Amino acid sequence: MTLWRIPLDSDEIEVPRGEVYILADRCKGCGYCIEFCPKKVLQFSKEFNAKGYHPPEVAKEEECVNCHFCEIICPEFAIYSVEVQTGES
Amino acid sequence: MSKSAKGSHHPLDDLLRTDRIPHIWCPGCGIGTAFSACLMAMKASGIDLERTAMVSGIGCSGRGAGYVKLDSYHTTHGRAIPFATGMKLARPELNVVVFSGDGDLFAIGGNHFIHAARRNVDLTVVCVNNLNYGMTGGQVAATTPSGSKTTTTPVGNPEAPFNLPLLAFASGATYVSRWTILHSRELTESIEEGLVKKGFSFIEVLAPCPVNYGRRNRQRPMDTLRAYQEKSIIMNDADPTRLQIDFDRAIILGKFVDTERPTCVESYDRTCRPPMEPADEEKAA
Numbered sequence: 001m002t003l004w005r006i007p008l009d010s011d012e013i014e015v016p017r018g019e020v021y022i023l024a025d026r027c028k029g030c031g032y033c034i035e036f037c038p039k040k041v042l043q044f045s046k047e048f049n050a051k052g053y054h055p056p057e058v059a060k061e062e063e064c065v066n067c068h069f070c071e072i073i074c075p076e077f078a079i080y081s082v083e084v085q086t087g088e089s
Numbered sequence: 090m091s092k093s094a095k096g097s098h099h100p101l102d103d104l105l106r107t108d109r110i111p112h113i114w115c116p117g118c119g120i121g122t123a124f125s126a127c128l129m130a131m132k133a134s135g136i137d138l139e140r141t142a143m144v145s146g147i148g149c150s151g152r153g154a155g156y157v158k159l160d161s162y163h164t165t166h167g168r169a170i171p172f173a174t175g176m177k178l179a180r181p182e183l184n185v186v187v188f189s190g191d192g193d194l195f196a197i198g199g200n201h202f203i204h205a206a207r208r209n210v211d212l213t214v215v216c217v218n219n220l221n222y223g224m225t226g227g228q229v230a231a232t233t234p235s236g237s238k239t240t241t242t243p244v245g246n247p248e249a250p251f252n253l254p255l256l257a258f259a260s261g262a263t264y265v266s267r268w269t270i271l272h273s274r275e276l277t278e279s280i281e282e283g284l285v286k287k288g289f290s291f292i293e294v295l296a297p298c299p300v301n302y303g304r305r306n307r308q309r310p311m312d313t314l315r316a317y318q319e320k321s322i323i324m325n326d327a328d329p330t331r332l333q334i335d336f337d338r339a340i341i342l343g344k345f346v347d348t349e350r351p352t353c354v355e356s357y358d359r360t361c362r363p364p365m366e367p368a369d370e371e372k373a374a
Contacts, residue, residue, distance in 0.1 A: 021097055028116035030310055036271070053116070072129065072273045075121025077099045077110060 018066025018081040020058050026078035029053030033070035033079050039063040042070065104128045104138075106158050113152060117303075117310030119270040119296025120150050120190075123217045126273050126294075127188055128157065130280035141184040144173040146193035149224045149298075150217040153188040167198030170205045173212050174353075181354050184213075184284060191218040191232040195251055199231070206260035206289045208353040213283040213290045218253065219298035220334075227301030234334050238305045253293045255329040258346050263288035265346035267332065269295040269317040272342060279344060288352050295340070 007013070020041065027049055034042045034056050041064045045057035056079065058064070064081060071080040099105075105128070114120050131138060143161040145154040146169035154161035164172040173185045187194075194202050194216050205212060221239050222228040229239040229246050232253065236245040257265045264286050268276040276294060283290030297303055297313035308316070316336055325343040332341050351359070365373070 023097075023099060026111050028111070030117040032117075032122075032310075032314065035311060035314070051111070071100070072125065072277070073122055073270070075114060075118060075125070075270075076112075077101055077105060077121075077125060080099050 014086075016066045017062075017084040017086055018064040018068075019061075019084050020064055020070065020079065020081045022055055022057070023078045024049045024055040025051070026076045027051075027053055027055035028076055029055065030075065031056075032073045032075070036073055037070055038067060039065060101125060101128050101132075104132065104158055106156055109156055112156055114149060115298075115300045117297060117299040118149070118223075119219065119294070119298075120153070120217050122270040122273055123150075123215065123276070123294040123296055124153050124156070124188065126270075126277045127153075127186065127215055127280055130277045130284060131186070133277065134281045134284045136184045136284055140182060141186065142173075142176060143186045143188055144169045144176070145187065146189045146198060147224075148190040148193045148222070149219070150188060150190035151193055167193055167196070167201065169193060170198060170201040170210075170212070170214070174205055174208075174210045177210055177212060178354065181211075185211075186284070187212055187214045189214075189216065190223075191216055191220070191253070192222045192230050195253065195256070196231045203256065203260040206257055206262040206291070209261060209263060209289050209350050209356075210353045211287055211289070213280065213286075213292070215280060215283075215292050215294060216253065217294050217296050219296045219302060220250075221298055221302040223298045223301045227298070227305060232334075233302075234336060237302070239302065240305070250334060252329070252333045254291070254332045254345050257291040258329040261289070261350070262291045262346060263348050263350050264290035264292075264344075265329070266291075266344040267293040267295070267342050269321060269340075269342065270297070271314050271317045272321070272323075275323075275342075282344075282347075286347075288350060295334075 042056040043059040044054045049055050066083045143157050145151040147166035154163045169187045169189045173187050177185050221230050228241045232250045233246045254265045266279045297310050299310040322339045323343050324341050
């Protein structure tokens with residue numbers, strides 16, 4: 001996201017970090033999580049799952065901000081994210 | 090790399106019959122998202138899930154009752170609301186959620202819907218509107234937009250579709266909203282409000298049907314979601330008469346009605362079981 005100015009409290013705000021978990025064998029490859037991830041963290045993997053679809057894989061692990069959008073848009077209950085404790089707070 | 094997630098559990102797994110997952114819904118179908126929003130709302134609302142029942146009718150969305158690990162009923166076609174009404178009258182302490190499709194609730198079950206809304210039965214009705222009869226092969230439904238192609242209208246639908254929020258409002262529903270599966274955060278909040286609210290709550294969810302509706306209208310699932318993103322306008326408290334679905338113009342989303350009215354059970358008790366007068370109580374004793 002581009003900002004037209006840096007927010008005044010930007011040094012106080014801690015951006016959460018998330019870790020994406022993918023239940024590959026539930027995926028049917030609709031691609032909604034990949035398309036609508038606001039940080040474009042995910043991409044289609046080259047491997048097939050048990051049903052013959054390409055599940056997503058994490059491309060930019062450090063970009064995930066744990067917004068859970070992949071989790072709530074997924075029609076298959078196949079992806080979710082968990083907050084990573086950075087240890088700073 | 091992501092964790093392979095072996096042995097880990099999805100946050101909704103405790104509400105799912107995981108032995109039946111993966112579900113039957115096609116790749117790109119929106120029912121799964123609507124269903125997951127419904128489960129998330131149930132969890133977030135803090136209602137007693139031991140005293141919650143899900144009722145669905147027949148159709149793709151009707152399978153919902155079979156996947157939820159709560160008391161659930163998979164009823165006859167169009168009769169989800171009568172079953173739910175009966176359950177609510179017999180056990181008023183239950184939270185009853187009706188999760189079904191547009192064909193089930195508004196075509197074969199249309200009369201039941203309007204009368205449950207008129208009586209203001211305390212139900213939460215989540216209607217997944219995929220604009221056609223998906224399970225039987227994509228025939229024209231009461232909600233198919235004018236001009237859309239289906240198996241039974243190969244040159245375009247000549248009829249006008251139902252405006253579901255207007256129908257619910259005119260029948261007397263006390264909570265009416267419409268969202269799409271792309272607006273799933275708002276959808277979850279809306280279902281949660283409907284669950285907590287006393288009275289008849291109706292939530293319409295627009296969902297893509299890529300295999301039967303999308304394919305005949307040259308829409309890939311991603312195109313449908315893009316249309317939801319580009320064509321939708323969020324307008325809370327919009328005039329219900331303006332909510333006709335027309336993808337050439339705009340689809341209005343939002344919460345349209347949120348009012349209070351005595352529920353079916355309350356009015357019944359007030360009229361037919363009035364509190365006894367002291368004199369009558371003495372006689373009864």
